Amino acid sequence: xxGVAQSPRYKIIEKRQSVAFWCNPISGHxxxxxxxxxxxxxPKLLIQFQNNGVVDDSQLPKDRxxxxxxKGVDSTLKIQPAKLEDSAVYLCASTQHRxxxxxxxxFFGQGTRLTVx
Amino acid sequence: xxxVSQHNHHVILSExxxxxxxxxYSYGGTVNLFWYVQYPGQHxxxxxxxxxxxxxxxxxxxxxxxxxxxxxxxxLRKPSVQWSDTAExxxxxxxxxxxxxxxxxxxxxxxxx
Numbered sequence: 001x002x003g004v005a006q007s008p009r010y011k012i013i014e015k016r017q018s019v020a021f022w023c024n025p026i027s028g029h030x031x032x033x034x035x036x037x038x039x040x041x042x043p044k045l046l047i048q049f050q051n052n053g054v055v056d057d058s059q060l061p062k063d064r065x066x067x068x069x070x071k072g073v074d075s076t077l078k079i080q081p082a083k084l085e086d087s088a089v090y091l092c093a094s095t096q097h098r099x100x101x102x103x104x105x106x107f108f109g110q111g112t113r114l115t116v117x
Numbered sequence: 118x119x120x121v122s123q124h125n126h127h128v129i130l131s132e133x134x135x136x137x138x139x140x141x142y143s144y145g146g147t148v149n150l151f152w153y154v155q156y157p158g159q160h161x162x163x164x165x166x167x168x169x170x171x172x173x174x175x176x177x178x179x180x181x182x183x184x185x186x187x188x189x190x191x192x193l194r195k196p197s198v199q200w201s202d203t204a205e206x207x208x209x210x211x212x213x214x215x216x217x218x219x220x221x222x223x224x225x226x227x228x229x230x
Contacts, residue, residue: 003160031216042121042207042220043161056217091161095216103149103168106218108161 002026004109006092012115018080021112024073025094031055033106034067034077035091043091049075082116089113119144121208121221129227130198138193138224140208150191151209151218152182161207167191178202200230 005024013019025032031050035043046065048056051072060067064083069075079086093106124139142148152164165176172184182193191208208221 033218035220040222042209042222043218044220045217048217093161093218104216105151105163105166107163108153110160 004092004094004107006090006109006112008112009110010113010115012117013082015084015116016081018078019082019114020076020078021090021092021114023075023077023092023109025075025092026096026107029094029096029107030072031095032069032075033091033093033095034075035093037089037091037111039088046077046090079114082114084116087114087116119148119210119212119217119219121210121219123206123208123221123224125224126222127225127227129229131229132200133197134228136193136195136198136202136226138206138208138226140191140193140221141189142191142208142210142219143189144210144212146212148210148212150182150184151211152176152180152191152193153207153209153220155205155207155223157204164193164206198226198228200228202226203228 007022033048034046037043047060047067049069052069067077089111091111092109095104095106121142150167153161154164155161164180167174167184175181180195205223207223209218211218
């Protein structure tokens with residue numbers, strides 16, 4: 001089966017510019033996650049969607065980050081304006097199950113490496 | 118809130134040496150536990166997972182992990198590492214409610230040929 005698709009793979013922008021990342025999860029996967037992975041650290045959750053609804057965005061810096069999953073399939077994550085500390089790999093992941101109380105694993109995309117200069 | 122700690126930041130081993138990477142989590146309820154691996158330039162891949170049942174789980178490439186509930190631990194082991202095991206290893210935990218995956222900081226494994 002096709003995996004989680006992300007684009008672009010790499011992006012270099014200047015601070016205060018805006019940037020958008022795209023993710024297409026595995027077909028049929030209801031839950032989609034965006035993670036930020038700073039060099040030398042583990043992935044940190046930014047936002048979690050179930051279908052097109054937000055489950056958890058408590059760690060999303062909402063003054064500059066936004067995300068949407070309008071049709072419950074693919075998703076975009078935007079940063080506007082970017083800061084130097086946003087330099088990281090942005091990972092998208094998806095899981096299959098549509099309801100809670102069911103254990104499942106997450107499948108990850110290759111990530112987008114963002115460098116803010 | 119859940120948190121995950123990993124004992125070692127960087128481990129260096131020679132080929133054929135045995136490996137054990139420590140992982141501890143903090144969460145009082147029922148958890149699901151995972152080890153993910155990230156080879157250089159590749160995406161995170163699942164090595165193994167524990168949902169319930171036998172606390173000793175076997176994964177791909179000869180890896181295994183043991184869940185010790187009383188110690189809140191889920192250590193990863195491999196009896197004999199290979200050069201191709203050079204990668205970053207992440208322990209993760211979630212529950213069946215929020216289903217947010219909380220990751221540890223990772224352990225970088227370097228295997229010398």
